[in-house]
Amino acid sequence: MIELEGLTKRYGGKLAVDNLTFTVRPGVVTGFLGPNGAGKSTTMRMMLGLDRPTAGDVRIDGRHYDRLTDPLKYIGALLDAKAVHGGRSAHNHLLCLAQSNGIPARRVHEVLDAVGLTAVARKKAKGFSYGMGQRLGIAAALLGDPQILMFDEPVNGLDPEGIHWIRHLMKSLAAQGRTVFVSSHLMSEMALTADHLVVIGQGRLLADTSMAGFIAQNSRSYVRIRTPQRERLLDVLHEAGITAVESGSGVLEIDGGKPERIGELAAQHHIVLHELSPQQASLEEAFMQLTAESVEYHAHTDTPARPWGADWQKGD
Template identity: 70%
Template sequence: MIELHDLTKRFGDKTAVDGLSFQVRQGVITGFLGPNGAGKSTTMRLILDLDRPTSGRVTIDGKHYGQLSEPLKYIGALLEAKAVHPGRTAYDHLLWLAQSNRIPTRRVDEMLALVGLTEVARKRSRGFSLGMGQRLGIASALLGDPRIVMFDEPVNGLDPEGILWIRNLMKRLAAEGRTVFVSSHLMSEMAVTADHLVVIGRGRLLADLPMAAFIERNSRSAVRLRTPQPEQLLDALAGRSIPVEPGPDGSFEVVNGDPAVLGDLAAAHGIALHELSRQRASLEEAFMRMTADSVEYHAGGVPHANGHTAPAGVGAPATWGASWQPPAGRRQKKQQKGAN
């Protein structure tokens, strides 16, 4: 188990981690979420004693990391996959880690096979792709057969097969009773991987609860109805004083509605329903709602012709419609070019 007790880290006048207290329990995959700059990487570095806390403490199985005589047998971590000497081969990188922690040499070949790097084991890491570097980092984390595994953005650079592989690997490790602590910005991947969530913003704890509870508490629940008899449906709902909101494609939504009650109401009035479905928020929607006030780095926007703002990097002609015109200077250059 990893335990944080009122952990704080300041860099000058910047507080990166602010009084964090939580536990990472064994046998489950705990997702570690937060906006950019929230303090996730700093927290992981504090766990591994790569940074010293300003105050508070963190323990691994009741001990400080520095008290672990062979730390790779307790906790394996992937924080920066490219933290490998570029002139060292994959095999030699794992070999020196094994020797430094009195890990049997046979584990080197086993881990290379596990992550699919056997064929490039004797190649220097400077030529590795991002995905290959990730696999080598995962092999390093698992080398000591640790009881605790900690991954920071483990799917970076992996192809779809690799993403499925690391997802199943983490689930298997948790099923074996190990502690799995993983940070990622990919909400869709975290939604199908994590059992429990720890969410931080601006260095402070925002949530520490199971995945389903997190989504339920931070999302809008509604029942969607679609019918070829919209006026009759609206009258029936009004008769029961049930508020309704317009939904997409001509549908209607009842916030916090009960599908059984709404279905019975429609049937009682002879109203045909083409859709009656409970709408559940995604992890991404729940996360954005919770962390809206904790985002430190906001992406800039490009103003629309109609005064709205488009996401930065969105092509103007594709999103602004046919009415969009390039600035005057560009129009003149294009007209001159056409004339020539």
């Protein structure tokens, strides 16, 4: 379990993390979301004792990170896949970590096999692709067989097979009762992986809720209907106290409606339906809705792009 209480970090006059309080619990995959510059990386660095908080506290299973004996046995983390000595082989990189944390050498072979790097175990890390580096970083996180795991952008550089693998790895770790905390900008992947979400913006906590609860709270849900008997259905729905609005092309929409109830009414009155489908926003849409006011860097998509050098070519 990871517990944050009033965690705050200032860099000069900039408030990077602002009084964060939340708990990352075991048994579920907790997603950590926020726009660029929201303070996610700073928060994760403070969890691992790499940055000192200006105020507040963070504990790993009830203790500060710097008080953990053999920390890799408590918490494994992937923050930067490039943080490897390029002249070392994958095997020797992991062996150094194992020896410094009292981990048996046989564990090195186990995690290399688990991440699919056995065939390149003796090759130097500087020759690895980004995806191979990610796998090596994940192997390092798994090395101490810890109960807590943290991953920052774990699918970066992975091919589809690798993405499928890391997704199921995180789910299986959580199913074993471990604490799994993962930060990612890939909303589609997070929607398939996370059970719970912690969302921050401009260093402040915006949401701490289940995946389903987050989408429901930050998006519109409605029932979409198409029928050749539109007027008849509108009358039936009105009599039942249900309000439907027309959205064009003969489509009716009912906010917060229950498709089962609407289908039963249509059947009772012998109304033909060509479509009856519940609609729910995606995680990305819900995230954009919640964080709209917290985005630090805005691109202006309404400005037509001009070829690079166009002004120079005109002599401007």
